[in-house]
Amino acid sequence: MVKTAVVVKRIKFINTMDILIKNIRIIDPNQHIDKISDVYVSNSKISLIKKSINKKPPKTIDGRNCWLFPGLTDLHCHLREPGREDEETILSGSLSAAAGGFTRICCHPNTEPAIDNKISIRYIYDRASLCPIEVLPYGAITVGRKGISITQMGEMASAGAIGFSDDGNCVMNSLVFRRALEYSKIFDKVVVSHSEDMNLSKSGVMNEGFVSTKLGVQGIPAEAENIMLYRDIQLAKLTKAKLHLAHLSTEESVRLVREAKKTIKNISSEVTVHHLILTEEALTGYNPNAKVNPPLRKQSDIEALINGLKEKLIDVIVTDHAPHSSEEKDSGIENAPFGMIGFETALPLVFSLTRYGLKPVQLLEKLIVNPNKIIGYPIPEIKEETEANFVIYNPSKKWIYKKEDILSKSKNSPFIGWELKGKVLYTIYKGNIVYSAG
Ligand SMILES: [Zn+2]
Numbered sequence: 200m201v202k203t204a205v206v207v208k209r210i211k212f213i214n215t216m217d218i219l220i221k222n223i224r225i226i227d228p229n230q231h232i233d234k235i236s237d238v239y240v241s242n243s244k245i246s247l248i249k250k251s252i253n254k255k256p257p258k259t260i261d262g263r264n265c266w267l268f269p270g271l272t273d274l275h276c277h278l279r280e281p282g283r284e285d286e287e288t289i290l291s292g293s294l295s296a297a298a299g300g301f302t303r304i305c306c307h308p309n310t311e312p313a314i315d316n317k318i319s320i321r322y323i324y325d326r327a328s329l330c331p332i333e334v335l336p337y338g339a340i341t342v343g344r345k346g347i348s349i350t351q352m353g354e355m356a357s358a359g360a361i362g363f364s365d366d367g368n369c370v371m372n373s374l375v376f377r378r379a380l381e382y383s384k385i386f387d388k389v390v391v392s393h394s395e396d397m398n399l400s401k402s403g404v405m406n407e408g409f410v411s412t413k414l415g416v417q418g419i420p421a422e423a424e425n426i427m428l429y430r431d432i433q434l435a436k437l438t439k440a441k442l443h444l445a446h447l448s449t450e451e452s453v454r455l456v457r458e459a460k461k462t463i464k465n466i467s468s469e470v471t472v473h474h475l476i477l478t479e480e481a482l483t484g485y486n487p488n489a490k491v492n493p494p495l496r497k498q499s500d501i502e503a504l505i506n507g508l509k510e511k512l513i514d515v516i517v518t519d520h521a522p523h524s525s526e527e528k529d530s531g532i533e534n535a536p537f538g539m540i541g542f543e544t545a546l547p548l549v550f551s552l553t554r555y556g557l558k559p560v561q562l563l564e565k566l567i568v569n570p571n572k573i574i575g576y577p578i579p580e581i582k583e584e585t586e587a588n589f590v591i592y593n594p595s596k597k598w599i600y601k602k603e604d605i606l607s608k609s610k611n612s613p614f615i616g617w618e619l620k621g622k623v624l625y626t627i628y629k630g631n632i633v634y635s636a637g
């Protein structure tokens with residue numbers, strides 16, 4: 200009962216009221232702004248940005264030593280509604296995302312049933328209307344995500360699908376994928392590829408290598424990703440459709456994207472937070488919460504991915520938030536489903552990458568600017584007379600990530616118990632405080 204009280208206390212929906220934030224460092228990667236200022240929020244908008252504002256609104260926040268930047272966009276997450284509302288609902292997922300500083304999240308269609316028609320797209324928007332932040336759906340590429348026949352993309356695009364994806368599955372048939380890419384051009388929507396040769400990865404649990412041998416479990420070779428990523432790039436060249444490569448995890452993937460980007464402009468790519476932080480060693484001890492697809496790889500892969508971020512080969516950082524029940528995750532490493540939750544730990548983990556020489560503004564560009572370019576949405580900015588969608592972040596606050604504080608319905612994170620540096624203090628969407636660390 201105490202635990203529930205803690206959670207409820209942390210979710211506060213305060214009706215639009217004027218808010219003054221004093222002496223805060225504004226970081227806006229799109230406008231290239233980095234300055235200390237006061238910010239005044241009124242009528243859901245940022246009404247004033249000035250060195251010193253002398254007003255007395257109902258709420259004043261001391262912003263000293265804190266950062267203010269636009270709300271983050273997550274281009275890749277899984278909410279389990281419809282079908283597995285015990286694991287996550289669109290509402291619970293959006294609350295968890297708000298706690299992580301996200302104000303726009305894009306959910307993949309691998310629900311039960313799959314989001315593969317206009318009615319189900321409308322259903323997601325209907326549920327999303329109850330959420331504190333913006334939730335945008337992808338529609339499936341193929342009916343039931345079975346990889347056989349292409350969906351009614353046009354109808355889904357008209358109903359608001361932001362792009363198309365069979366994520367969780369790869370569209371293994373190259374002709375079907377070619378046709379899907381060609382078809383998507385009519386609606387000018389992005390197609391997301393989960394590049395995995397599913398025959399080669401079959402029954403695999405983790406990265407194939409020394410650790411999988413030591414643990415005695417079936418491995419997934421890097422080639423399962425590399426081979427299919429090569430095919431996907433070739434089909435992007437052939438069709439000139441907008442292709443977004445999901446969750447790169449290998450050194451070779453980065454090399455392939457580097458080569459491709461020299462000649463073609465119609466591909467973009469992403470990396471998950473966990474592929475930048477953890478290696479296959481996280482599976483030692485058979486931790487099911489470190490079982491993800493693609494699997495966690497080696498330190499040399501992490502370094503290649505970091506270089507990919509620096510060289511702008513990798514455009515976006517995503518969570519690939521994938522909630523699973525503890526019953527299923529605890530069913531043994533072989534049977535446990537792939538995936539980990541990720542909204543609430545994303546920012547401190549991403550900012551820890553500054554140890555590789557990446558600047559906070561470079562990292563924010565991949566969480567704010569680039570994801571919106573890919574889906575063709577307006578890029579959030581900190582500017583007078585724009586909607587007040589932003590995060591107030593304390594970069595030096597240390598905290599322990601505890602299971603009982605998790606807002607997601609699922610608790611499958613390998614980061615539980617970690618001391619993290621940097622905390623979202625407030626997330627503000629349309630002038631409302633949708634998350635407060637209290
Ligand atoms: Zn995937």
Ligand SMILES: [Zn+2]
Nearest residue numbers: 307366367519
């Ligand atoms: Zn995914």
